[in-house]
Amino acid sequence: MPNKLFKKNKPEIIYTVESEIRHPWRLLGEMLGDVIASxxxxxxxxxxNIKAQYRQSFLGIFWALIPPALTAIGCTFASNAGIINIGNTDIPYPAYVMLGTTLWQTFLDAFNGPGIAFKSSRSLLTQIKFPHEAIIISQLGQTFFNLLVKLIFVVLIFLVFQVPVSWMIIFSPFTFLSLILLGTAIGLLLIPITNLIKDVANSLQVVILVWFFITPVAFPVPNEGIMSIMVKLNPVTPLLVTARELVTTGEISYSVAFVLVSLLSLLMLLxxxxxxxxxxxxxxxxxx
Amino acid sequence: MTINLIQENTQESIWEDNKTILSVQNVSKKFCRSLKRAYIYGLKDITSQLLGKSRKSNCLRKDEFWALSDINLQLKRGESVGLIGVNGSGKTTLMRIIAGILKPDNGSIKVKGRLASLSVLGAGFNPILSGRENVYINMAILGLSKQEIDKNFQNVLDFAEIWDAIDAPVRTYSSGMKARLGFACAIYTNPDIMLIDEVLAVGDFSFRQKCYRKLSELRQNGVSFVLVSHAASAILSTCNSAIYLHKGKVVMTGKAKLVIKRYEEDLAVNKGKKITVNPGQMAFPEKLKNKNLDTKLQIITISLRDSKGNLIERLTTGKGAYICVECECYTPLKDASLNLIIRSISEQNNCCLWLKSCNDMGFIDINPGCFVFKMKLPYCGLITGVYSIKLNLSHNGTYYTILDAVESFKFQVDGIDNMSQCSYYQPRSWEFESR
Incomplete structure (x- = not known):
């Protein structure tokens, strides 16, 4: 038995009734420790998760592409047929929508991430004690992975439509990060409520649909009307628009809002x- | 049932004791019976946790009950403790609190060293992935780094005896293979404390033997066990001390042997509900009054007697006794027989004995008057428990016409030592010869 190997460093764990928040520094230390440990x-x-996800399907990685591609195709048709009226876009419309949906999908992935992580690890959580941060971090990794896959297709579309890109594109990863941070933060904040009160979980579907419509995914930010106010009040707007602008034109129109929302996201994440x-x-x- | 809460020493000195590796102090846990309320209380509790307020967890709210109350337990390195009790007594809840899965509502738990739980084998196994991948994931969940897993991987394979199937998907494994792999993963995390929850009911006989051998090897290496079981044998063979829980309260703590004895006595008598035992004798005076012309025979009393013929209240395992049935007969009867069935009330009404006097001594003829049927038991072969006799007297031989019957005569059997793992008493003697 190589038992003696582990006898040296004995972790000591104490479980009590008291809320850990009473000792914020110790709690913070434990949180960081758990992240490192996990x-x-x-x-x-x-x-x-990724292996299991792709080992069972023949189309594999293509499934990551299908939702944004369908949205792009749908919006392009609608736009061409004049069903929806979209202002002028700086780049060819299919590429515009493809980029927009990819960004929105990434936000949504991050937003749903904590909930999915909790649900899929439910049996594990109820059986074994391990740093719970692991499931969240792993889900974050999954979101990043999905984003990368989608970006490959965005690049392909950009090549097909010969869309010029700005040199500012090198800063775009920060905007992706902000989107993911904001999504994850809201997802984490909602975890107790959505899991304890089913009504909230159900109504989230509607909220997300409305949220999609007031986010400039498939259209530029409108300049007037109630819609304009709603879109501008939406915290996702500055992140998504900035990401798109960094990739395409390089001219940033919501720099202050972007920084504010990013900082807010960090705080909310904590x-x-x-x-x-x-x-x-x-x-x-x-x-x- | 009397509940004598044994208060353990709760002084600070225990905490400083170097040898104590698990300390449970005044731990209580409450659950809520109403699902909706449970969710609302959950939200409230989370809110007060976030605000750092006390959640007043020491009093019950509506629909709540104590699943565990005021549990104390100290475990030193190398010692093992067994938790015993009927279903719903809080054994598993206590295990989960010790494992850190549930938060106590009162008291505290201190764990020193690595803790491994054998409550669920192969937690987190993904059926699609191969055994090898699953071993790595499972052991990572149990808290090992990659180097540690690499080091132990071969041991895990050897123990689980899955050498060639390790790269096949776990879906294709038999349930025994899965259990073996899960057990091996848990064993080779090199824990200081192992929590074992009714786990060794899996796998075939030879694998169970292997598990027990491995566990005793671990015990010799100084690993402490907390064993949950409602089977006494497992606890007796593994643990020094035991805790007997009933409805979340400690009924008794102490030496495993004593605690098990108490548990089995309670189990025999109560089994959750009260059974009134006939005190060694049962008489039917009202029958004589209701007598009519058709009545050919009546049972007057049933009694238990010792070998000298004195009335006794209970039988004792291994001791001689008589079961006596007194009857009054009104007409001459041919080919009569006394038939009796003894069922164990303690063990789901299992039939223990099905006896007919005619099988042993042939049919008998009865003349009018009073008489006594005596069944002699040279040794009472029944073990501790409550039993019920159903008996009747019949005549007409194999045509089996019932003359009179008694539905249920309940009596208790007191056990003797060292019988807790036996299912009946075997009269015996030992000899030892050298050649």
């Missing part, structure tokens, strides 16, 4: 993480 597990879970961490034992108790 990176290997997160990586394994990510690889497992709060979301806290909510997730503190609510996990209660959620596990109620889903097991």
């Amino acid at each position: 990176r290997e597990l997160a990586w394994r879970l990510l690889v497992r 709060i979301g993480w806290l909510v997730f961490r503190l609510s996990m034992p209660f959620l596990i108790e109620r889903v097991s």
